[in-house]
Every structure is written in structure tokens, then in C-alpha cells.
Amino acid sequence: MLIALTVAVDALRPVVPCSLLSFSMVPFASCSIIIGGVSWIVPNRVAQQLDSMLYKAYMRLCLFVFENLSGVEIYYHGEKQNVVDKSGKPENVVVLSNHQTNVDWIVPVMLAARHGAQGSEQSFRVMVKQSIHFVPLFGWYIFQHGYIYVRRFGEFIGAPVLRQLRWLNESVPPYWLLIFPEGTRLSAKKTQLIKNSNQFLESSGRPPMRNVLCPRSGGLQLALDNLSTLDAIYDVTVMYGQMRKENRRALAPGMFEFCCGPQTHKQIHIHLERISIDKVPKEKSDLRSWTTDRFARKERIIDEFYSENASVGNLLPCVPLSQTLPSTLFFTAALAAPFFSKTVARIYLLTVASSPLLIAWLHIRKCV
Template sequence: MLISLTIAVDALRSIVPCSFLSISMVPFASCSILIGGISWIVPSHVAQRLDNILYKSYMRLCLFVFENLSGVEIFLHGDAKIVEKRGDPENVLMVSNHQSNVDWIIPVMLAARHGAGGNEQAFRVMVKQSIHLVPMFGWYIFQHGYIYVRRFGEFIGAPVLRQLKWLDESIPPYWLLIFPEGTRFSAKKKKLLENSNRFLEDNGRPSMRNVLCPRSGGLQLALDNLSTLDAIYNVTVMYGQTRMSGRRGLAPGMFDFCCGPQTFKQLHIRLERIPIEKVPREKAVLRSWTIDKFAEKERIIDEFHCSENPSSGSVALQCIPLSQTLPSTLFFSAALVAPFFIPTIRRIYLLTVASSPLLIAWLHIRKCV
């Protein structure tokens, strides 16, 4: 009985924090809808600043789960100046390999250490169009400047161009994350890897086993339509769990990342800052340049797996202090407890959840996706 209880409690270690992030979207969306209503009667920059405060608060809740609770060790390779920068943050495109549903938190970790007071509110992602169907979350991220792109079917450029224009003219800096591979890499996706390597070989390129052949379409759109860019941050992400026996090419998911074996719970991030004036703009040249960058990632990941001490020569990043993440965590905890005691808040939350189909419909009516 005691052993069964211990196993059950251990399982909850992963379920509770990840569920906490998901359920917190209800008060988060409720606050966002309120800010949206206020935006009709206050200047747009005021509403935008309120939204940034809300968004940054939620990002710090995520950092509490993925850093403070998980106990992950973070090692930074390459250009450490990115996280040491103080003063005004940069406007950047982040180009990263993609292998896990945890990948999105890495730029948030970096943004929290960039600029005076952190820069989490600047984080956006170019995401697949199907995510707009996620209740509340899909609607909100479009309001904050995320960009929906279609992986299949006819490309519809108008909503993408509108979002890029909005980012280019927005008040705060932006960090736009792009995954050029288009989908998550996994050693289990053998057919996908075969197709990727066939394309590389047909174009006189060596095959890869750690990343997929990248596409440059999203990067091209961003470069052509963001005039305020300062740099590209080339990010290569490597998870310590993939060094476990039989785990190469199988990155951890959210549960595994938060609650996997502590001895392998390491995150290695290779950073390269590329000034925007050094990035090619011509279509064919940019495509070749992007593949070259992923060939470098292939080599870096190979070295990571072959090294006896992969943290050698890196900078160990200290965990984000609780003084920065705990206030947001307590706020969302209180927001989740409040409806049990305050009927008005309970009704607001129920209306927010019930409005999810209308919010998705709004995205289609406004031709946002």
C-alpha cells in the first residue's frame, strides 16, 4: 500500500505543475479579454503595456515550473553576451532546431536573462495554423503577435504579413522564434528522416541524423518584412536526457523534462549571434545559408553525444531567482482559488471558457488564420 502511494505521489510530480500551467490559462484569458475591452477606451499603447505585464507574468510562472521546480542544470555554449546584455533589448529572429514540446521555453529562459529586468514579454513564435484551435490559448497568442503559418495546402500570406507589420511597429522589442524544420525531429520518425535526407542528397548535401533539412520560407518572410531587426540568434538545443542509454534522438517531453532522472537533467544551449547585415536576403542564397546553419547544428549535436564531458567550456547559468518567479506563481494560484470563494469570479471564468468557440470563430471572421 505504501509503495503504491509513493508511486502515485511521484507520478503527480509531473502532472500537477503541467496541469497548473494549462488551467492557469483560464484566469489568464479572462484578464486578457478584460484588457481587450479596455483597449476600446484607452490609447493602444496603454493596452499593449498592460498585455505585456500580463504575458510576462505568465512567462515567469512557466519559468517557475521549468527552472525552479524541475531543478534542471542549464549550460550555455557560444556567445554568452546575449544573456549578459543590459540596457535596451534587441529585436531578433531566433532560429532553432525542434525536437520537443519543451523547446519553446528555451528562448524564454534566455529572454529572462537579457536586458534590464528581463525581456520575456518580447517572446513570440511562428507556429503551425492548427494551434489556433486550442481553446483560449490559440486566440490569445494571436493577440500578442504570434504568427500562424500553414504547413499544408495553399499558403495564405495576408494574415502573416499583417502580423509581421504589427510586430515591426510595436512598442516593445520582439524575439520571434522560428523552427525551420517545420515539425519536431524524433528518431522514431524514420520516414520523415528518410525524406529529409533524400532531399539533401538530391541537392548534393550530406545526410543528417540529428536534425531535419530546414525550410527557409518563414525566415524569408520575416527578413523581407521586419525592417527593425538587429540580429539573428542561432540556437542549438541539446537535452541531457538524450544521452541516456537508448535515448539518442528522443528528446524529453514536458513531463520527462520536469520530473526525469536528476542525473541527466541538463539543458545545453549553443548560441550564435549573427548581425542582420550578414544574413543573405536573396531566396536561393538564404535557402543554402539556412541548410549550412543546420549542418553546423548536426555537427554540434554529434559532438555533444560523443563528448565525455559535454559541459566543458560552457557557462553554467544560475536558476532564475524565486524573487522573480514566485510572485507570478502566487498570483495565478490565488486566481485559481478565488472562484471557490467569489461567485462573480466563478461566473467570469465560466463565461471565458464558454466563449472559446466564439474566440476561434473570431479568428476566422477576421481572417487571422
């Protein structure tokens, strides 16, 4: 009986962090809607500051789950002083990253938390696929915070993308815009996708790659053309210790395994290079070639990661609990509040019930 109970509890371990992140979106969205209402009677700058505080709190909840709770070891490869523990004014950047799992997005947040004196988690945005706008509450909110929806298939609709880029360019807080040029996750199981990618590379006179897919430069081109306040490109290559296990090459851990899996090989290796914006080509064909060159470099970095002589890197301490625990306690209390207050319960029910209207609002306003 005791053994069965232990097995059952262990099986439920992934439920706790995933439920915390998912259900916290309800009080998060409720607060965001209230801030939206307040924005009608206070200066826009004040509303934006309130939104940044709320978003930063949620990002620190995410860091609590992905760093403090998971027990992951984070290794940094690159020039640390340029990004991590950077002093002075935070930068406006585009983050270019390889894409292997639904954990990849947290890596720039980890870096942003260590950028500047107070951290820059509130700066984090992503260029995401258009279908995510259907996710209840989350899909609506991220557009309000400056995320950019793009279509992977069908006709490109530029107006909402350009509007979001202009908003980012004129926003007061700094921004970190994450772009996955591969367009989809790489996995060793996606043999046809890898084959198609390599066929395109070979038709362009380039060698095949197995650690990354052939990148597209369209999203980066739009960012460079419309973000005049951009300071630099952060070229990030993400590698997971679990992928060094036998028969695990190109099979990155999902969120459950990353947060709640065995501690063996639970490492994340982050190779980062800062590229000043004046060194990035703007002309379309040059940028396409430059982006492919950057991913060819990622190919070599990941090859080295799998080799016996792989660099150990510099171990980064986890974000202190003093930064992440207050936000975690806030959202935990917010989730418990409906059990003690009928008013809060009604607010949450109204928030959940508004999901279809918020999705419809995105379409009415032609945001996607």
C-alpha cells in the first residue's frame, strides 16, 4: 500500500508546477483586465508600469518552477559581462534561438532575470505562431503585452505585425523579442522535416545539418526594418543535458521531464553571443545568408556539446528565492482567494467566461 501511494504521489509531481502556471493565468488575466480598465482614467505610462509589474511577477513565478523547483543546473558559455550581470541601462534586443522543446522559451527569461541591476523579465516577448491566440486568456493577454502573432502557413498579413513592432519600438520599458527562425521544433523523430530542410540547404550549396533546421529570416527582417531602437542581437544556442543520454540525441526534454524528471543529467547549457546591431546586414539576401551562417555555427556548437571534449561552461547560481518566492506566494494566495471570498470567485468566473469575447476582440481589432 505504501509503495503504491509513493508511486502515485511521484506520478502527480508534474501536475503541481503545471497546474500552478496554468491556473495562475486566471488571477493574472483578472488583474490585467482591471489594469486595462484603469488605463482609461490614468496616464498610459502608469498603466504600462502596472502591467510590467504584473508580468514580471508572473515571469518570476515561471522562474521559480523552472529553476528553484526543478533543481536544474544552468551552465553559461560566452562573454558573461555583456549580458549576464550587466550593469547600467538594460538593452533592447532580438534573441535568436534554436528550437527543440516547449522549454526553450524560458531560457531568455533566465538570462533577462540576470540582466541589469533589477533584472529585465518584464521585457520578454516572443514572435509566436498565430494559432496560440486561441488559448483562453493567455492568447489575449500576450498580445496586450507586445507579443507578435505570425502565420506559419497561408497568406502573410503584415498590418498587425507592423503595429506590434511599432508599439514595441515606442514602448518605455526595454524589450527582448525572442524569434525562433526554424519556425518549428526540431526532433530526431521528425525525419521528413529534417530531410526537407537538408534538401533546401543542399539546393543552396550548403552542407546538411542535423542539430538545427534551415532557418528563415522573414521575422528577423521585419524586426530589423521596424525596430530603430534595437541595440543588439543575442544569438542563443540551447542544449539540454538529458540529450547526452544514450539514444537521446536531438530528443530534448519536455516541460514535465525538465521540471519533475530525474536529477541525472538535468542540465541546461546556454551558449550566447552578443552581436551589435551595426554588424547585422539589413539587405534581404545578405540577411538570409547571415542567418543561415549563424545556424551553421549553432550546428558546430551542438556537435561540440555532444563530443567527449565538450566545454563544461560556467555554472550560474539559480535565481534567489528572495526574488521568486514572493511572486509564487502571491499567485498561490490569489488561487486560494476564491475559497474565502465570493467576490473574488465571481471575478474569476467572469474572467473565464470572457475568454470567447477576448478572442473575438482580437479578431474584431484585426490583431491576428
